[in-house]
Amino acid sequence: MNLTSFESIVTQYKTIFFDAFGVLKNHQGLLPGIGKTFELLERENIDFFVITNDSSKGPSELAASYQRQGLTQITEEKIVSSGMLAREYLTHKVKSGSVAYLGTPESAHYIEKVGLKTVSIKDLDLNNVQDINTLVFLDDEGFDWSNDLNKTVNLLRYNNITSIVCNTDMAYPVAKNEVAIAIGGIAKMVQEIVGKKFIRFGKPDAQMFIFAYEHALREGQHVQKNEILMVGDTLVTDILGGNKFGLDTALVLSGNTLPANAETRILSSGIIPTYVCESASI
Amino acid sequence: MNLTSFESIVTQYKTIFFDAFGVLKNHQGLLPGIGKTFELLERENIDFFVITNDSSKGPSELAASYQRQGLTQITEEKIVSSGMLAREYLTHKVKSGSVAYLGTPESAHYIEKVGLKTVSIKDLDLNNVQDINTLVFLDDEGFDWSNDLNKTVNLLRYNNITSIVCNTDMAYPVAKNEVAIAIGGIAKMVQEIVGKKFIRFGKPDAQMFIFAYEHALREGQHVQKNEILMVGDTLVTDILGGNKFGLDTALVLSGNTLPANAETRILSSGIIPTYVCESASI
Amino acid sequence: MNLTSFESIVTQYKTIFFDAFGVLKNHQGLLPGIGKTFELLERENIDFFVITNDSSKGPSELAASYQRQGLTQITEEKIVSSGMLAREYLTHKVKSGSVAYLGTPESAHYIEKVGLKTVSIKDLDLNNVQDINTLVFLDDEGFDWSNDLNKTVNLLRYNNITSIVCNTDMAYPVAKNEVAIAIGGIAKMVQEIVGKKFIRFGKPDAQMFIFAYEHALREGQHVQKNEILMVGDTLVTDILGGNKFGLDTALVLSGNTLPANAETRILSSGIIPTYVCESASI
């Protein structure tokens, strides 16, 4: 396995897209040395965005958590999350009625900010749903799985309702050697039971990369796709999605993909990163 | 749609296999007139078995519920359930250690009867699992979905454990226009998250029909496959499974498959029953 | 089923995205009356694009076929095809070496125009593939299925090669009551056999819609997503993709979705168009 130094490649690009978990942080907090990488970006005037399949909080809360840990360069404007993409969808497509949701009040708060009426599945009366046209899967917390997932299945079986999933991940890490089932995994089970098509937002879907690219352009930057590097620890989301969107990609071995099996995984998946680096720390 | 009278065909067979829900009973209890069918079978000396994807109770409890409703012909020996198949597997394959389970104590009680030690996932200490070699998905009740499913995912991720699913159904009816997520649906979600292969027992799998066939032979009967009729309300489980095993099959329109779309469903699925009947009642 | 007149809605939008087959044409040629729709668009100064999962020809050849039939408004610039998206990918990501392909020389010709070296799988020597870094599935014609698909499987099994599929469809209509297997269906079989992840271009993928949207903006138009109407005959590609991208959508009943089952299909799929119209003809 031919490893490239991250420092040697990062300065060749105008904009960097970073995955969050396994690249900037892990279950113990920020990765050692990642602060230096952001100092380098600042010094060299290289733009960046953090692209994350997270809909449990709004971008300001996500940014605040980096700030608290000392990564002051990651401000709200630097966050691109699947939750933001879902909110944009709802803004465009839901013109009246209420949006039912599975998640915490905090996760719903973010979509309420654009003026949408929301109702938690746990408070919904199944005999009175004519006002509901959309269901949003936001977070795996904030509801009773047994009671509220059965309610969700029955809501979808007999009503014309569009279902939105704000996180394509099946599970997420909560500690060393411990994961939790993500709302993406739960939504997949519900989808198979009701047999309908859900709209899913998150990497590796192209819409996530388009959304980040639009953010990169919004700041007045002129940046071409071949001037952007996508950095991630997971082949099937970060690298596949980046490749498909036409970006150069760097697989880092600080998270999901271990140094011992990176080569095997690349060959067996057919997902080929432009570079493989030990980590994004310098 | 060419309908056949059930009475006119049932007497042509030596043994009848009945699906339970949608054929013998529905959410309101026994189907009207089904008692007469069993009187006819008795009179004509036609053998029968009830084949059900149910692992929430043992066969004696399942039979008792028919008896209470007046269908006295359905005794314990007439029940063939996916739970019984799972118990047979455990008897053959688990020679030591403990079996972890998701379900009620009642569902576990049935597998304890053959001398197996069981432990509910909710009582399991993840730091002390070296005694566990098998996990059984028994029932959707008896545990806290959020807490115990996350625990299950972490148990399976890091240990060499065989997973057994005792019910292949994704959902089951609990009232008119109301279903509940079945343990088969939950197990499928866990399987996709951990990426392992589970052993699943239940229709349409051939093993369920073999098991029923063995029961038919056990009673000293000499019966050939072409002397058996499988009666069910669901194309993808009852009819597909019966056809594959080489049996004649009768689709009844008293449950899952409605008269209005039976013809379309047969054409679109390619699953072709030998007969289509209004119901198994006469 | 509440039908809306296409004429009454089309003038409410600044830009129309049309699916091709089942909307503008069918196996017999252009749909009767579709010419009038394009005259209306011209008169009202409404922009439009034809969005098609077709990689068998370049956009000029696709446009020429409409022109020959009298739809002179459909020029090369109005075509947005999955083949164009694939070519853009190749331009960004393939910087050296050769691109192997399955398809006709005509389909390959289109990607050669941007300076890429191509080699048909049928001419490829499996002992001499170090120059190949990408495989493109272009068309179901132009090669021997048995010989060249086996060759493709062996090429992909032992080499680090990125696979690109330029058409997500499984089949396409060739006559009334007759379809043919599309290169998208063939690619799916190869993908399952080799167990790798392929990059697939075509509706309902968001990248297809962003590509069309970029074309809409390129002409100097200022158009918002909510000023665009996507018109299609297929729920799972046209309508799902348009909805997800944030567009209003019109399902027409002149192709894949028949008037008799439109309502059932919408309810059973959970894919809800903004409007349902008899056809795009006026």
Place this chain on the structure above:
Amino acid sequence: MNLTSFESIVTQYKTIFFDAFGVLKNHQGLLPGIGKTFELLERENIDFFVITNDSSKGPSELAASYQRQGLTQITEEKIVSSGMLAREYLTHKVKSGSVAYLGTPESAHYIEKVGLKTVSIKDLDLNNVQDINTLVFLDDEGFDWSNDLNKTVNLLRYNNITSIVCNTDMAYPVAKNEVAIAIGGIAKMVQEIVGKKFIRFGKPDAQMFIFAYEHALREGQHVQKNEILMVGDTLVTDILGGNKFGLDTALVLSGNTLPANAETRILSSGIIPTYVCESASI
């Protein structure tokens, strides 16, 4: 990885089920030393069967090929193939009409022996199919893939026809580092395009093991499931199927599963063999 000597375990069982490819033979012929294993079985009066997902030939032709190579113990009665299972299905279920097939005349010959009328898809007139009630996928050779697979898709789309797949494998080895697409892979593509349910025969399906078990009993032997050892080189077919049927299982490392990754594959799949042995040779 704790390896067990095959010789030390084989004599503990009354009957051995062997997978063929990767266990008894590979692309170069019989595995070295496998003859001694069969001499031991003979000497110790241990019964055996060869269980193979092969429908390209009948059992006598399959046995003849072992005999030619000197393994004279493998006679026709010792072969249990997915093709035999399919023939049994056809015998039970097809009472009139013709069976269409994809495969060589040789593969069809085997099913013709029981009196069934067959017609190759390549000779079928799509305008005259009312006599056809079943389609059988027999072999990947003997027809023109492009022409005859398109014909198959159109046959199934508009007619009530049961489809039988006689080999569940997606590919099979033809030389060192070379595989060919199996009829099971082709059938899966057709199934997805037409959206129907096919009946599939072959390992790991339980029906294959019950069929072998019935053969074991037919010879007058009294053998219990726990007195049978299933020997295979593939976790997802041989070992999973054997485990599920309640047999002890031995994974051999002479074929599909390499010594270097056996441990990882067992942990990642959750398919746990009773033993792991270097090979079945002694």
